[in-house]
Amino acid sequence: MRIELTGAFLAISLLFYCLFGGADFGAGILEIFTGGKDREKQKELIAHAIGPVWEANHMWLVLAVVILFNGFPKAYVALSTTYYIPLTLLLVGIIFRGCAFTFGRYDAVKDGSQHYYSLFFKISGVMVPMTLGMIAGGTFLGKGGKGDFASSYISPWFNFFSFSVGLFTCALFGFLAAIYLVGETHKAELQELFTTRARTFNVAAILTGLLVFISAQGEGFPLASLFITKPLSALSMAGATVILVPLWLALKSRRHFLLRGLAMVQVALVLAGWFSLQFPVLIATSSGAVTLTNAAAPEITLKYLLLALAAGCLLIFPSLFYLFKIFKYPARKDVS
Amino acid sequence: MTEIFAARTQMAVSLGFHIIFASIGMSMPFLMAVSHWRWIKTKDPVYLELTKNWSQGVAVFFAVGAVSGTALSFELGLLWPKFMELAGPIIGMPFSWEGTAFFIEAIFLGIYLYGWGRVPGSAHWCSGLLVGLSGLASAFFVVCANGWMNAPAGFDWVNGQAVNINPWAAMFNRAAFPQGLHMALAAFTAVGFAVAGIHALGLLKNPKSLLHRKAFQIALLFGSISAILLPLQGDRLAKRLAALQPAKFAAMEALYQTSAPAPLVLGGFPSDQGQTVRWGVEIPGALSFLAHGDFHSEVAGLDKVPAEERPPVAPTHLAFDLMAGIGTLLALTSLFALLASWKKPAWLLDTRFLKWTVLCLPLGFLAIEAGWTVTEVGRQPWIIYGILKTRDAVTSTPGLFYSMLLFTVLYLFLAFMVAWLMVRRFRHAD
Numbered sequence: 001m002r003i004e005l006t007g008a009f010l011a012i013s014l015l016f017y018c019l020f021g022g023a024d025f026g027a028g029i030l031e032i033f034t035g036g037k038d039r040e041k042q043k044e045l046i047a048h049a050i051g052p053v054w055e056a057n058h059m060w061l062v063l064a065v066v067i068l069f070n071g072f073p074k075a076y077v078a079l080s081t082t083y084y085i086p087l088t089l090l091l092v093g094i095i096f097r098g099c100a101f102t103f104g105r106y107d108a109v110k111d112g113s114q115h116y117y118s119l120f121f122k123i124s125g126v127m128v129p130m131t132l133g134m135i136a137g138g139t140f141l142g143k144g145g146k147g148d149f150a151s152s153y154i155s156p157w158f159n160f161f162s163f164s165v166g167l168f169t170c171a172l173f174g175f176l177a178a179i180y181l182v183g184e185t186h187k188a189e190l191q192e193l194f195t196t197r198a199r200t201f202n203v204a205a206i207l208t209g210l211l212v213f214i215s216a217q218g219e220g221f222p223l224a225s226l227f228i229t230k231p232l233s234a235l236s237m238a239g240a241t242v243i244l245v246p247l248w249l250a251l252k253s254r255r256h257f258l259l260r261g262l263a264m265v266q267v268a269l270v271l272a273g274w275f276s277l278q279f280p281v282l283i284a285t286s287s288g289a290v291t292l293t294n295a296a297a298p299e300i301t302l303k304y305l306l307l308a309l310a311a312g313c314l315l316i317f318p319s320l321f322y323l324f325k326i327f328k329y330p331a332r333k334d335v336s
Numbered sequence: 337m338t339e340i341f342a343a344r345t346q347m348a349v350s351l352g353f354h355i356i357f358a359s360i361g362m363s364m365p366f367l368m369a370v371s372h373w374r375w376i377k378t379k380d381p382v383y384l385e386l387t388k389n390w391s392q393g394v395a396v397f398f399a400v401g402a403v404s405g406t407a408l409s410f411e412l413g414l415l416w417p418k419f420m421e422l423a424g425p426i427i428g429m430p431f432s433w434e435g436t437a438f439f440i441e442a443i444f445l446g447i448y449l450y451g452w453g454r455v456p457g458s459a460h461w462c463s464g465l466l467v468g469l470s471g472l473a474s475a476f477f478v479v480c481a482n483g484w485m486n487a488p489a490g491f492d493w494v495n496g497q498a499v500n501i502n503p504w505a506a507m508f509n510r511a512a513f514p515q516g517l518h519m520a521l522a523a524f525t526a527v528g529f530a531v532a533g534i535h536a537l538g539l540l541k542n543p544k545s546l547l548h549r550k551a552f553q554i555a556l557l558f559g560s561i562s563a564i565l566l567p568l569q570g571d572r573l574a575k576r577l578a579a580l581q582p583a584k585f586a587a588m589e590a591l592y593q594t595s596a597p598a599p600l601v602l603g604g605f606p607s608d609q610g611q612t613v614r615w616g617v618e619i620p621g622a623l624s625f626l627a628h629g630d631f632h633s634e635v636a637g638l639d640k641v642p643a644e645e646r647p648p649v650a651p652t653h654l655a656f657d658l659m660a661g662i663g664t665l666l667a668l669t670s671l672f673a674l675l676a677s678w679k680k681p682a683w684l685l686d687t688r689f690l691k692w693t694v695l696c697l698p699l700g701f702l703a704i705e706a707g708w709t710v711t712e713v714g715r716q717p718w719i720i721y722g723i724l725k726t727r728d729a730v731t732s733t734p735g736l737f738y739s740m741l742l743f744t745v746l747y748l749f750l751a752f753m754v755a756w757l758m759v760r761r762f763r764h765a766d
Contacts, residue, residue: 052450055402055442059435065409066435069420070428077421080413084733087414091407092746099750102399106392107757108764153733297425304429304503312436319443326447326454 002302006071007280007292009309010064015271017060019176019264022169024054026177028097028125029170030197031118038189043118046177047105049184052327054101056320058094063312070305074295075282082285083138086131086157093127096120126170133169137162137212140274141221142284156285164215168208172267175201179263183256195251198263202247209270226277236273240266340727342736343415346743348712350404350411352705353747357401359704361441362475362520363527363558364394365448365468370554372461382546388452389547391464393761395449396754402442404747415736419719419729422498426491427484429503434477441470475523476516482711483511485720487580493723510580514573515711521566522707525666526700528559533697534762536690549685556684556693557677559700560670567667570660571626578627581721582636584714587647588656589623589635590616596634597621603657606649611638613653647716655709662703669696 027046034042050057069076080087097120104117134157141162144155156162178198182191216223227233243266250259283290296302368390375383409431413420444466451460484490490506491498532555538548578585586592590601592611600623604616621631628635638646669692676683683689719726 052446054446055399056439056446058402058406059439059442062406062409062438063435065406066428066431069409069413069424070432073421073424073428076413076424077417080410080420081417081731081733084414084731084739087410088739088742091410092742094406095403095746095750098399098403099753102396103753103757106396106761108761149734297428298501300501301425301428301503305432308429308432308436312432312439315436316439316443319440323443323446327450 002299002306003292003296005306006067006296006302006309009306010067010071011271011275013060013064013067015268017057017064018172018271019267020053020057021060022129022173022267023176023180024050024057025097025125025128026170026173026175026201027181028121028123029129029174030177030181030194031125032122033197038193041187041190042193045181045185045190047101049181050101051105053323054098056323058098061094067305067309071297071302072282072290072292072295073297075290078283078285078290078295079135079139082144082153082156082283083135084153086135086138090128090131090135093124093131097124097128100124129169129173130166133166134158134162136169136274137165139281139283140165140278141216141219142286142289143219145286159219160215161212161219161221164208164211168205168212171201171205171208172270175205176263176267179259182254183260191254195254198251199248202244206244227273230277232276233273236269236276240269240273243269337737339734339736340730342740343730344726346736346740347411347415349740349744349747350408351708351712353751354401354404354408355704355708356701357397357404358471358475359523359701360394360397360527361401362468362471363523364390364397364531365464365471366524367527367531367554367558368394369461369465369468370558371550372464374550376457376461382550386547386551389765390551391449393758395445396757398445400750400754402438405438407743414733414739415731416719416729417731419724422724423481423484423720426498426501426503426506427481430477430480430507434474437470437474437477441467441474444470472520475519479516479519480507480509480512483513483515484509486515486584486711486715487511488720488723510576514569514576517569518566518573518707521562521569522700522704524562525559525566525663526704528555528557528562529666529669529693529696529700530698531555532559533694536693537697538762539685540687540690540694543685552693553677553684556673559666560673563663563666563670564674567663570663574626575628578635581715583638583641583645583647584652584710585627586636586638586641587649587652587714588710590649590653591623591635591637592649593639594634594637596624597632598623598627598635598637600626601653603654606653608649645717647714652710652714655706655713659703659706659710662699662706666696666699666703669693 027050031043031046034046065076068079100117100120104114104121107113107117138157138159141159142156143159143161144151144153146152175198178194178201181194182198185191185194213223227237243262247259247262247266250262278284280292281289282292282295297305368387371383371390372387374380375387444463447455447463448460448467451463455463484506487509488506489509490502490504492500532552535548535552535555538545539552542548574585589598590604590606590613591598592606592613597620599618599620601613601616601618604613606613606616623635624633625631627633638649673684676689715721717725717727719729
């Protein structure tokens with residue numbers, strides 16, 4: 001019971017990291033596509049939207065890592081050994097993004113260096129979801145194995161399937177960012193622009209999602225039939241598809257809060273589908289899976305971890321609520 | 337370069353980089369809270385300007401601290417998987433609390449930095465204070481884990497397996513509290529003197545600036561109080577250390593032979609071949625007093641430690657003397673500063689004292705780096721004292737040299753960037 005509960009906390013942390021932290025990286029992806037006469041206004045909107053919240057949003061990842069190495073140390077070890085290279089790239093991306101954003105915001109002199117901050121912000125906006133997706137894809141597929149360097153440390157994550165999951169993650173994060181940004185402004189032309197972006201990235205998510213299925217077949221992994229055998233995954237999958245209808249209707253009507261809610265539910269359903277498909281495996285490997293059960297720490301450790309997490313929730317959720325109430329509700333005033 | 341050396345270098349670079357930003361992150365909110373409080377009470381606009389100036393400078397340090405801290409939580413596993421597999425279940429609990437504290441810190445930092453004009457005054461002030469308190473808590477939890485590496489507790493070691501795990505006892509190991517307090521005081525001292533140094537520089541350029549004067553006073557007072565408490569607390573830590581980790585204690589004091597009474601050796605070059613310290617200054621009996629509070633007591637030397645379990649003596653000893661030397665210097669400066677602010681406040685604004693404070697600017701951070709060198713190098717060859725050796729904890733992933741190179745270049749670049757941004761900010765403000 002404690003194992004499943006701890007696993008649930010891990011899943012929720014990852015989910016929230018995608019929903020909130022993911023959108024902050026997605027904003028970096030969207031910045032790549034800024035242009036035209038509104039270019040500076042678009043960038044400014046992005047900066048104002050993520051400024052107060054990105055550090056808090058980022059903490060879901062820290063929480064997930066802590067749960068992993070405290071509650072499931074063997075999984076943490078397996079992950080950090082096999083995925084040494086993409087994890088290092090992920091960290092470099094995380095460091096770049098945080099620094100580039102803050103340097104740009106707090107540089108006392110606004111000159112040509114802003115261009116480079118923006119460049120690093122965009123690069124890391126792609127780098128982080130890409131590596132995150134590749135690692136996630138790898139833990140699911142479990143390719144590679146003991147042997148030479150390539151099969152131990154490269155092929156688990158550097159394959160067509162992982163690459164597709166990486167692209168899919170980029171699309172999802174960009175989609176979330178676009179949806180959130182629509183509600184961040186009252187300016188009609190910016191709303192219009194980010195609505196179009198949301199549509200584009202939603203289509204991209206559908207296409208890359210299909211690519212995930214195709215590439216899985218290509219790797220000899222029957223993903224589609226697996227979905228059918230697990231009712232919860234199939235349901236989540238169906239839900240994520242059906243929700244497209246109200247989502248696109250809401251995009252037309254610009255009901256921002258409904259829109260945000262629907263987008264979040266859609267991404268949550270995608271993740272739920274993945275989680276239930278993978279459950280109880282944390283990291284698949286060719287030499288046997290690392291599961292919640294065989295990676296779990298002793299009962300007493302889990303007991304204290306769960307107590308800490310429960311107490312943590314009591315502190316974190318009201319504080320987060322306060323943060324979002326100040327900066328995200330009602331929709332923020334426009335930047336002049 | 338061997339794999340283990342690369343791993344140790346990457347860890348040292350990452351920790352050495354992060355600790356600067358973490359120290360600033362947990363100390364600056366308190367300085368800002370003082371200035372902010374004065375603004376609320378006096379409505380003197382200088383305090384508002386100062387608070388905003390500080391918070392804008394500090395925002396950069398916070399962000400770099402947050403991302404480099406995140407990197408560390410992964411690097412522990414990337415570099416030392418066997419350590420984490422053993423330590424995770426035992427000492428993971430303070431990390432799970434640290435996660436919460438870190439989270440709260442990030443949330444209220446956002447509220448504080450972006451809350452001007454959006455959040456009511458008192459709530460805004462409290463947010464700033466919460467950033468400091470949670471930063472402090474988070475530092476304490478992390479140091480608890482480091483304390484456990486020095487003084488393992490909360491499990492029984494049976495045939496190379498940890499059994500009867502007690503996370504509570506592990507967290508409150510005997511090194512946790514004194515080490516945590518030492519770190520907090522050291523951070524306060526370093527940051528207090530660094531900020532005082534920056535504003536002393538401002539005062540030298542622009543003696544009439546009210547902003548620099550107020551900032552200098554707040555920072556100097558903050559740094560001075562901490563710097564005076566620090567050696568008193570450090571002495572207690574040293575006594576605890578002498579009992580818990582005699583090998584580290586002997587290495588940092590470069591005591592090769594067990595002696596009664598034992599002399600305190602200042603500086604010099606320890607030579608492992610000759611088992612002596614060349615060109616050091618000896619104070620007879622002083623080490624006995626420092627270790628046990630008695631000038632004639634016996635102090636265990638490195639000869640009590642099996643040869644293959646001795647830490648590298650020279651770096652440990654020199655780092656310790658550097659740290660203690662700086663600590664003494666800053667404590668004496670602080671005594672003068674406190675005395676002057678009580679009797680002759682004009683002395684503090686004297687050009688000579690201002691120049692002296694500018695010289696002190698980097699010293700506190702240098703001492704922090706030296707102190708962590710003592711803690712970490714002095715524990716070698718162990719990663720968990722007496723339980724697991726560092727060489728047995730390192731990852732099997734090959735090619736660590738490249739990841740070490742990557743992080744070293746990255747952190748050097750970021751250190752340069754932050755320094756450049758601060759210089760730009762400082763120039764722009766004038």
